[in-house]
Amino acid sequence: MHTKFYPLVILIAVILLSLAGCSKDEPTKSKAPANVVGTWRIEWTAQPNHGSFTITFKSDFTYTSTAAAEPGTFDSNGKKISWMMNNIYYSATVGGTSMSGTLADGNFIGAKQ
Helix, strand or coil: CHHHHHHHHHHHHHHHHHHHCCCCCCCCCCCCCCCCCEEEEEEEEECCEEEEEEEEECCCCEEEECCCCCCEEEEECCCEEEEEECCEEEEEEEECCEEEEEECCEEEEEEEC
16 A cells, blocks of 8 residues: 555655755856956066966856966956966955956966957
8 A cells, every 4th residue: 555655755855855956045156247257467576577368257256377287267246356276276356457466475467458
């Protein structure tokens, strides 16, 4: 007699497991903020060294750069942006068409091209 409830129990378990993966606590990122998307010229200083490179942030949260052999990913909410490139962590505040921030043992500024 208990065996006729097994299909119902399995169906309920499948539904509950499906719903567990649909948490509203984890927002999904669809597109990067428009103010960061585009090509930027970055000038950096890390005493005694300095240099510059260009980086293009794309709407799918990926980037390409003249200073990196492979594309990477970044995170941004429109006011802050951060990325890891060549084992160096970059973090900046974005204001219009400029940004300023820090990297390991140094600072950088950026201008949108």
